[in-house]
Amino acid sequence: MCKIYEREGGLYYPARRNATIREVEAQGKIWLENVKGILDDIVSGKSTTFTLAAIPKLLNAYDFYYSICNGESANDYIRGIRLSTAGLWAKGDKSISETDLVLELLKEVKRDNRTLDSKYSMFALGVLGDWVKDLTSYGEFRNIPKSEAYSRLNYIINDDLFAYLGTKEQASAKARWISTYTLSETELDTLDADTLWAYIGFAQSALFFNRKFDEFEESLMSLFSKLMARDDIPLFVRKAIEIHLSKSQIA
16 A cells, blocks of 8 residues: 555655545555554454564554554554553563564664653663674674564664764674675575565665665665565565566566
8 A cells, every 4th residue: 555655656745646645545544543453452462363473563564654644653652552562571472572672662762762761772772782792792693583683683784883882893893794694696595585574674774884876776676576486475565566666667
């Protein structure tokens, strides 16, 4: 739905208006209400279908689509879900990984740390420090799935690590980590869809970090084409990628 909205010019400035854009917004409000119900059920323990593991993807989509349909963010609601998720995780519900939980909390630290209870920011920033320490000590993450490693790196490459490494050292360290985790074409073909999706986020950050702007579009389109070739991606994700590739004329 959001890719259709983008294709029709809804993200332009000034935004275009047509029947398709209005329909995407109307359907979006129905979708948002249904997903809000799912999110509320998950954190209240009423859901028999979803666990906390579903929170990051649901929130990411909810956040973006809410802004499209309402012209403003749902920051307070989203913070509430994130903090409720953290509370459940702390009480023993480990259906969401520590990586995903911390990345959600770091979004709140970035957005508005002044109004965030310090226990959440101290925990998230402390774990981030541990991630940086692991990378500097071992050159890579140990004993975690590749998808989590790429999700962590996507955040770390974009973050200012001055507090952990200073200015000069963080640049050289990020370059080393990017080199370590960049895969060959053959290696990419061995990844499952979820790991490849996480790798695409990492690759996007790496291209920006290395200022390879002239390679950006071609590299990402190649990776999306690889993702399209997987038979383990959901139908609507496939359709969204098709729109994206078609828009770039590399279908």
